[in-house]
Amino acid sequence: MLILLNVTFLIIIYTYIDSHEHKKETVRFIQNLAHTDGKLRSPIDLNISYMNVVNLNPIQWVNYNVTPKKLKLSNTGYTVMLSATWREEEPYLYGGPFISSYVFSQLHFHWGKTDMDGSEHHVDGGSMPMELHAVHYKSDYGTQIAALRQHDGVTILVYLFQLQAAPNPLLDDIINTLPFIQAAHSSIRLIPFPIINIMRCFQRDYFVYWGSITMTNIRNSVLWLISREPLGISIDQIAEFRTLCDERKMPILTNRQPLQERGDRNVIHVCPSGSRYATLLPISRDGDNKYIHQDDVDNSDNR
Secondary structure (H helix, E strand, O other): OHHHHHHHHHHHHHHHHHHHHHHHHHHHHHHHHHHOHHHOEOOOEEOHHHOEEEOOOOEEEEOOOOOOOEEEEEEOOOOEEEEEEOOOOOOEEEEOOOOOOEEEEEEEEEEOOOOOOOOOOEEOOEOOOEEEEEEEEEHHHOOHHHHOOOOOOEEEEEEEEEEOOOOOHHHHHHHOOHHHHOOOOEEEEOOOOOHHHOOOOOOOOEEEEEEEEEEOOEEEEEEEEEEOOOEEEOHHHHHHHOOOEOOOOOEOOOOOOOOOOOOOOOOEEEOOOOOOOOOOOOOOOOOOOOOOOHHHOOOOOOO
């Protein structure tokens, strides 16, 4: 009996080691795609039928529930941007498809002329009402400006929106302030709140691919992470974004980039947890955005 228990224990250990090494190899494969797929333009159409499924360690979200020292909402003349400064505990990500950690920089929104034509990424051949981008830079490079010069310096978390009848209260702090930043290049200080009030923490069941976009007049490779669970928004809430003006004092009716061909790039579905018949899951009805504490999940990572 003792011998049998020892053999069983060894099998479990070797299985764990093999699984851990396989996950690390998968992360290296994803990161190496920056040199090839990272040259292809974004955004693209997302369809679950062509995606490769992989298993990775959970994404770890650190300090996203920490209230920043300052919080600013700006009309850049192109989009609405939320930026913040922290005393020390800046939010960052690690695990999942990352070899290193990525620090939160800012989040902004994309919308269109109509309520069903506002997202940059498409889903199953059609556009979504709106899209949120949460920009992060690789901590190894110190600043976002330095990270933009590197092939693996930037990752963007994508949240797609679906229409719902009732307003989304998680967006109230943003939308209620839009009338105060109608003019291009205007900004306003907000009463600080944790950015997790707007962003949902996801650890599994998301899409990953490499692409490129133009930021600060430079074409940059970006690792895109798309949440499979959309956020809700009402028609009246979307309309508020179209009241903002650009530098010509004209309403910003749309600010989305044109759709690009997927080509032969790799689009990956990480740790599916629900049905794979539909690309997106339904809007969550849990009523709040629960912060994922590091102690609540597997503490193993890919570093």
